[in-house]
Amino acid sequence: MTADSLTKALDAAEAHCLERGEKLTPVRKRVLELVLEADGPVKAYDLLEALKPGPGSAKPPTVYRALDFLMTAGLVHKVEALNAFVGCSHAHDEGGAELFICSTCGAVEERHGAPLPMNAPEGFMIQRSVVEHFGQCANCRPA
Amino acid sequence: MTADSLTKALDAAEAHCLERGEKLTPVRKRVLELVLEADGPVKAYDLLEALKPGPGSAKPPTVYRALDFLMTAGLVHKVEALNAFVGCSHAHDEGGAELFICSTCGAVEERHGAPLPMNAPEGFMIQRSVVEHFGQCANCRPA
DNA sequence: TCGAGAGCGTGATATTATAACATTCACTTC
DNA sequence: GAAGTGAATGTTATAATATCACGCTCTCGA
Known part of the structure; x- marks a missing residue:
């Protein structure tokens, strides 16, 4: 930055x-x-x-x-x-974000409006979600 | 149990x-x-x-x-x-599960085959995902 | 002026997790 | 059987993460 x-x-x-x-x-x-x-x-x-x-x-x-x-x-x-x-560069009041974290370079991408789980247990009311994906970003991905 | x-x-x-x-x-x-x-x-x-x-x-x-x-x-x-x-009552070798945790009674439901994010960054290769939802299960949900 | 509340300073401590090295034990190889 | 090997565990210490409790100092409005 x-x-x-x-x-x-x-x-x-x-x-x-x-x-x-x-x-x-x-x-x-x-x-x-x-x-x-x-x-x-x-x-x-x-x-x-x-x-x-x-x-x-x-x-x-x-x-x-x-x-x-x-x-x-x-x-x-x-x-x-x-x-x-x-x-989080673009402040937002909603709680949850979906994070994509590159294990190699440490870069973090943030996404909102994560697709909500299709298979939540019947009647379960979600209040807060933690969604974190670890892997390799496009730059660090092995060829 | x-x-x-x-x-x-x-x-x-x-x-x-x-x-x-x-x-x-x-x-x-x-x-x-x-x-x-x-x-x-x-x-x-x-x-x-x-x-x-x-x-x-x-x-x-x-x-x-x-x-x-x-x-x-x-x-x-x-x-x-x-x-x-x-x-995890039904052992499985895949890494990731999607967890639904009731903040009231502590019950945990586990689901597999979570819907993968529609909006991953271009080229991001996911190796491990952490997906945890907190809220109220059907039993503990306020009427 | 004075009380109330937010923000912060400070010291102590609680909680979570790992490093580093010694020991034990089952198994194998001679 | 004796000696070697590797996985698992025991043991001591410490690192890393997080919170509690108390008190001070502001600012703001009554």
Whole structure:
């Protein structure tokens, strides 16, 4: 992501939060920036390290709170199978996304409107879905 | 699960392992039994507690090794979003299952042959998929 | 001014998982 | 049978992930 598009994404995120009546505080903004800058899924403790250059600040709760906020706002997704987080450039309020994660280069593609399962158990009411596909993206695919 | 069907499931699991040229050792069998007995997803450290009544044995690697073996054999699945494990009554060698987990009673339904995503990125080759749906099963669904 | 609530700092601790190395045991090969 | 081999397990320690609990400092409005 270029510095320019990063700035734009952060501005858009800020606007998105304001619409929701919430604030993208400096800590939250910095965490979102770090997640968006990364090439792939980022670990919470790597974010923590990256935040450290501040004074004594940056303990685990700081980064987990920011991530919770960003997830609730739909700006970041958690990759459950990796215990890692990815940025979501186009904020959306729906919960679920379908993630395609390249195991080689780490690139993550996000899709929405996943086809809902044809074969859910009778009467099962879905509230939240986790859908993560791991494999090789077009670039990394063996010839 | 009744004691009878549990016994049958364990026997079937043993046969399944033998077909694969592997052994369902006592530790592995006991872990599988505990997972199958549970009403829903089980945590690794709960299994560890349940194994303890043996002498000094049962340290974390014991249960994680057994779980790895059982997952590889297709006898157990990991629920990534919960860091928990569920038994799979009908062993199968394919990797992926689609899980429906009731957040109220903890019941887990498993389906295979999930509808594959219509909208995968061009050229993306899927190797492993994690598909977990959380919600209310027919019994727990509010009226 | 003052209370209320959100956000954050801080220290401690809980939970989940793996690394690294020693031991045991069944099996085979001499 | 003795010695070698490999899979499984035991054992100690530690890494990695996540949350709790408490208190401070703002801002905002009554």
